[in-house]
Amino acid sequence: MALVLLFCVLFFGSVDGEEFDPFTFERRTFYYYEIPIVGVQIIPVSRDSSTSSVEQYIQNSLKLKQVTRQDWHLVSLHRFPQKFVDGDAALLCASLDVKVDGQYDWLRWSKKHPSLAKVLWPAVVNLARNRMYLFIPQLLESARSATDATDFEQLLNQQISSQYRALAQAQVKLNKHLLAANLFDQALFFEPDNEKIKALRTASIAKLTEDEKSRLDTMREEQEATNQILKENGTSQELTAEEPAK
Incomplete structure (x- = not known):
């Protein structure tokens, strides 16, 4: 047996x-x-x-x-x-x-494209950390056709902000306003001057309890710090990496 x-x-x-x-x-x-x-x-x-x-x-x-x-x-x-x-x-x-x-x-x-890589990889890390893997292929596809780093960054910021905003609005419909406000914060990191997103965020915050507002502040501070570090570090143009032995 x-x-x-x-x-x-x-x-x-x-x-x-x-x-x-x-x-x-x-x-x-x-x-x-x-x-x-x-x-x-x-x-x-x-x-x-x-x-x-x-x-x-x-x-x-x-x-x-x-x-x-x-x-x-x-x-x-x-x-x-x-x-x-x-x-x-x-x-x-x-x-x-x-x-x-x-x-x-x-x-x-x-x-081959270090200036574009400095834009792409911090954005990919941001999405991966928030389990937004579904949106990463679109970023990679955009990177393939990009030629100018400034234009590419503007495009990625718009794409990611739009994705976070759509998810946030879906949470609003479910009355999950803490999660919605957090997603609006993520959207605003990529488009800080978007007045419509600011208004939507304000509306969600108005429905939070004081405890939820405190939690949101903590979440935002942590996310802003890590997102900013990613953008500041960027991708080193001098970096080299060897292929691992197979």
Whole structure:
């Protein structure tokens, strides 16, 4: 009986996948075994780094390794005999993994267009940290056709602000005004002079309790600090990164 159970665990109980941390831009694979059907984990999770040179480039250029916070987002999960399940972070990681002629495409692009990279990657980090992976492909597509950094930054600011605003307005309809006000704050970081967004934010704040207003102030201060650091760091034009050995 014990041998049958062991066989079932080894053959049917394997679980593996990958995770991504948008605060440090690290990736890691994981695996463990569980008892099939009941899903009880029977060994500790084993993890190994899978961070590529693209992520290392972004880490170094934006000084993300100095960040102490961690928040692992699911990239993929495989539980036998089911198929792979992709998490939202896969939308970003799949793009970063693309290679052309054996080289990471976005690493090569960043080195070729350093002024555009200084605009793109802080914006990507912002969206990833807020789990807005669905909007990242649009930013990457815009980067491909961009030629001027100033125009590109203006376009990205408008795109991201519009996305946050739409999400905020959806929360207003659900009477979730604290979340809505927080999303309006994110939108205003990218378009600080947008009077319509300011008015919408004010309307949401008017519906908050004093405790919620205090929480909103704390959230805004933290977000403004981290967003500003990202913009100030930018992407170093002198940075070089080697392809990892395969």
